[in-house]
Amino acid sequence: MIGVCVVFTVYIAVIPLGFLLWQSFRTPQTADVPAIFTLENYIAAYGTADTLRLFWTSIRFAFGASVFAFTLGTVLAWMNERTNTPFKSVFYALSLIPLVIPSILFTVSWILLASPQIGIINLVLQGWLGLETAPFDIYSLGGMIWVDGLHYSPMAFLLMTAAFRAMDPSLEESATMSGANIFQVAWRVTLRLTWPAVVATILILFVRAIESFEVPALLGLPVGIEVFTSAIYQAVHRYPSRVGLASAYAVALLLITTIGVYSVSRLSSRGSKYATMTGKGFRPRQIDLGPWRWFTAAIFIVYFALIVLLPFAVLLWSSFQRFYAVPSMEALQNLTLDPYRFVFSYPNLGRTVWNSVLLSFGSATIVMLVTSVICWIVVKTKIRGRWILDNIASLPIVFPGLVLGLSIMVFYLNVDIGVYGTIWIMYIAYITRFMPYGLRYNTTSMLQIHQELEESAAMSGASWGTTFRRIILPLLKPGLLAGWIYVMIVSIRELSTSILLYSPDTQVISIVIWELWENGQYVELSALGVLFILALFVLVMVAQLIGRQYGVKEQRA
Amino acid sequence: MLNVAGLFTEYPNPQGEVVKAAQDVTFTVEEGHLFTLLGPSGCGKTTTLRSIAGLERPKAGEISVNGRVVYSSAKGVFIAPNRRGFGMVFQSYAIWPHMNVFQNTAFPLEVGDRHFSRTQIRDNVMRVLAAVQLDHLADREATMLSGGQQQRLALARALVMEPALLLLDEPLSNLDAKLREKMRFELKRLQRELKITTVYVTHDQSEALALSHQIAVMNEGRIQQIGKPRDVYERPANRFVADFVGNTNFIEGTLHAIGPGFHLTVRTEIGDIKISTDLPVSAGDRVTMSVRPEDVALSDTRPQGENVWEGRVEQKVFLGEAIDFRVTVGPRELLSRQHPALRTPVGGPIFVQLDPEKCVLLKVV
Numbered sequence: 001m002i003g004v005c006v007v008f009t010v011y012i013a014v015i016p017l018g019f020l021l022w023q024s025f026r027t028p029q030t031a032d033v034p035a036i037f038t039l040e041n042y043i044a045a046y047g048t049a050d051t052l053r054l055f056w057t058s059i060r061f062a063f064g065a066s067v068f069a070f071t072l073g074t075v076l077a078w079m080n081e082r083t084n085t086p087f088k089s090v091f092y093a094l095s096l097i098p099l100v101i102p103s104i105l106f107t108v109s110w111i112l113l114a115s116p117q118i119g120i121i122n123l124v125l126q127g128w129l130g131l132e133t134a135p136f137d138i139y140s141l142g143g144m145i146w147v148d149g150l151h152y153s154p155m156a157f158l159l160m161t162a163a164f165r166a167m168d169p170s171l172e173e174s175a176t177m178s179g180a181n182i183f184q185v186a187w188r189v190t191l192r193l194t195w196p197a198v199v200a201t202i203l204i205l206f207v208r209a210i211e212s213f214e215v216p217a218l219l220g221l222p223v224g225i226e227v228f229t230s231a232i233y234q235a236v237h238r239y240p241s242r243v244g245l246a247s248a249y250a251v252a253l254l255l256i257t258t259i260g261v262y263s264v265s266r267l268s269s270r271g272s273k274y275a276t277m278t279g280k281g282f283r284p285r286q287i288d289l290g291p292w293r294w295f296t297a298a299i300f301i302v303y304f305a306l307i308v309l310l311p312f313a314v315l316l317w318s319s320f321q322r323f324y325a326v327p328s329m330e331a332l333q334n335l336t337l338d339p340y341r342f343v344f345s346y347p348n349l350g351r352t353v354w355n356s357v358l359l360s361f362g363s364a365t366i367v368m369l370v371t372s373v374i375c376w377i378v379v380k381t382k383i384r385g386r387w388i389l390d391n392i393a394s395l396p397i398v399f400p401g402l403v404l405g406l407s408i409m410v411f412y413l414n415v416d417i418g419v420y421g422t423i424w425i426m427y428i429a430y431i432t433r434f435m436p437y438g439l440r441y442n443t444t445s446m447l448q449i450h451q452e453l454e455e456s457a458a459m460s461g462a463s464w465g466t467t468f469r470r471i472i473l474p475l476l477k478p479g480l481l482a483g484w485i486y487v488m489i490v491s492i493r494e495l496s497t498s499i500l501l502y503s504p505d506t507q508v509i510s511i512v513i514w515e516l517w518e519n520g521q522y523v524e525l526s527a528l529g530v531l532f533i534l535a536l537f538v539l540v541m542v543a544q545l546i547g548r549q550y551g552v553k554e555q556r557a
Numbered sequence: 558m559l560n561v562a563g564l565f566t567e568y569p570n571p572q573g574e575v576v577k578a579a580q581d582v583t584f585t586v587e588e589g590h591l592f593t594l595l596g597p598s599g600c601g602k603t604t605t606l607r608s609i610a611g612l613e614r615p616k617a618g619e620i621s622v623n624g625r626v627v628y629s630s631a632k633g634v635f636i637a638p639n640r641r642g643f644g645m646v647f648q649s650y651a652i653w654p655h656m657n658v659f660q661n662t663a664f665p666l667e668v669g670d671r672h673f674s675r676t677q678i679r680d681n682v683m684r685v686l687a688a689v690q691l692d693h694l695a696d697r698e699a700t701m702l703s704g705g706q707q708q709r710l711a712l713a714r715a716l717v718m719e720p721a722l723l724l725l726d727e728p729l730s731n732l733d734a735k736l737r738e739k740m741r742f743e744l745k746r747l748q749r750e751l752k753i754t755t756v757y758v759t760h761d762q763s764e765a766l767a768l769s770h771q772i773a774v775m776n777e778g779r780i781q782q783i784g785k786p787r788d789v790y791e792r793p794a795n796r797f798v799a800d801f802v803g804n805t806n807f808i809e810g811t812l813h814a815i816g817p818g819f820h821l822t823v824r825t826e827i828g829d830i831k832i833s834t835d836l837p838v839s840a841g842d843r844v845t846m847s848v849r850p851e852d853v854a855l856s857d858t859r860p861q862g863e864n865v866w867e868g869r870v871e872q873k874v875f876l877g878e879a880i881d882f883r884v885t886v887g888p889r890e891l892l893s894r895q896h897p898a899l900r901t902p903v904g905g906p907i908f909v910q911l912d913p914e915k916c917v918l919l920k921v922v
Contacts, residue, residue, distance in 0.1 A: 382569070452651035455612050456711075458638040459645040461669030461718065470668070474655040 005373040016407030024247035041244040058227040066205035068149030073156025081164040085296040102493040103214040109311035114138040163197030207260035211400035213496035250403040319526035339527035360492040363430035371438035397436035401496030421503040445479025485543040559586040564618035578604035580778035589752040595765040596775035611638035644715030645724040799847035832916040852915035853893035864911040
């Protein structure tokens, strides 16, 4: 069983990388011309000034989005952790909601809000201020940064909240006692002490932004702003498709993400210099903002409106229209349920939903079980070279979704074992993509299981399999469950990997949304999107409820 | 019963260096005896115990129980821990938090090689829980137990499969002082009643002295002395044992004269001390003696007999049931434990007497 898990992991993690590199050195294969070795892809990809522009645009986009998300998230986290802003406990709970909204729906809703032609915000502002032209253009680099940064600011918020919570508040208090004011403390002590977390958070956000596909594809491509991910998509989807060129782009993207991920891991492994953890159960003193606390509360409300209420409201509005129309009195009279009727009569809807459910539940289960064994080997045994296994299983984390889809597509096109075009290739892709996350969740939990709990089972006469099944897995339950929920949610929203791998039989919900967008069926898309978001929301709530039930029990242990 | 012969162990530390733990460890434990491995942390006692358990694979040596070889480097035998059938109580107790008291105790009967019916499991579990006085808590969640109850549960779980050998790894070190003392009696009673052969690991000398039939004192991977508690305490083999097992005064000197019947005189910085020994020594040897604080007799009036000096009280520490004196005799300072009735003030003169029988000559290493 251990062997099977190890072989499975190595197979699933190493194959895509190898094939991607191999493919980037090959000419396209046709019926009568076999593929041969070539450097042409690299020359085509890197031999022109266009590539430099591509690279520059990608960097500017990723940098802008990550810094924007970080600034927003950090300010909110600081306000939430260190000030007496009213309603902040409510806000913390609400801050998790945006993570449920799939990127493609978030992007679409912001198009409906801020596109120069139909954007509601633009039209409203034009009406009020009597402007000739639309004040906002979402189809621009700035628009891309706005949407992507806004969507991932909750991630920055969560990461920085954790960093602030880990810090010994007496360090800040002593600065206050030395006479520093609120902003001096925040700038000169709080932020400096959380410096490793700051850099790590920005890097994580940067890597994520450069992997982002939905925003550049929906907002950038219509006006010719290309980044690496959208360039890869274009290269595959033109006719004849140029997989080799896409692979060459992908290799560059992979290099950037690898450097980013490597820096993050280096940073967190030598963060001990800034050991901010003291283990003392101090409650941080909260800064009294006085009347300003209503101002910070207003910031929270505006933020929540921008990230959840407005996007969801605009989707909801549009989902009750026959053709998309800007809100107005006459549009109000044309409310209809047609889009929902369309969604429910959509051919293969049942099958699509079933695919999504099967894929997300199935891959979450497999990911968590396989990584629990891998993680046991890495954490609990003293086998030489176990760190290699850890790195191999974490390898897929450097793959942007699109690049992973590309590599897997290329591999199973060349090695025909009958999975191409079936649901199995989607399984393989999802499992590969989310394995590193499963591993992280399991590792956190596994580290907390005392070695002697396992040894006492061995002394009781239990074999390894029995020990694993009856001791390790039950004790791992909090991590297993949290990881399972996470992987389930991210795989049900997955788009960028699936988009290169699906076939008509293996469509998933996010792909249907993508196709509706391509066909210009906005109102139908909105209806499906509203249902999807509601379903995801319910799913997360139920999962949290179950998780809490188990979580509470385990906490006593 | 248990035979450990020529055991060598080593393991890589987190820096990747090889640490040598047990070095040529050899001992025998008789049927029904409680045998203690005593030593400071890092002396190899836990590694030795874990080697017996099979949780660690030694480099060399042989371990057998009742003639059954469970490990032998020469014969290439290594039996997995789950096939050895030994019971073990861990330092952390290792109570499984996801099972209740009954389930924890029943686990060894469910997973072992021997198969038990459901009623057999029930009967065995309840019997052993009754023995450790936990039968009324059988349905309680294991995490809801107090420290002492957890300790007894761990013991019940180790005993339920009627093991050939019981291994205890510092089982009392996680309890507070009062409870530790209570559990010490409990453990001793249970071990003596069940007559189960036991290997006990601890760094606490009073625990070792209180519980054991035999004690092996270990340091830096090697056994320094094996003996009955009284022997180890009263006749320590070397400086390390004398120092580790209880407090002591070391007095260095030169053997001056050997009289009849092993009566010797040692010339030291406080004067000539008459002692007796059965060690093979000769005149002119440099030697070290160990004298326990309770064997340094103090009195306000000059006592009769040999080895009497006059000294001065430097410091007193009142401990409740006893009082510790620091007394200078010439250039030396001696530690003495006395009944609190002795009230000589600090700075006052005092008489010091050493019983020749209690001045233990240590082996010259």
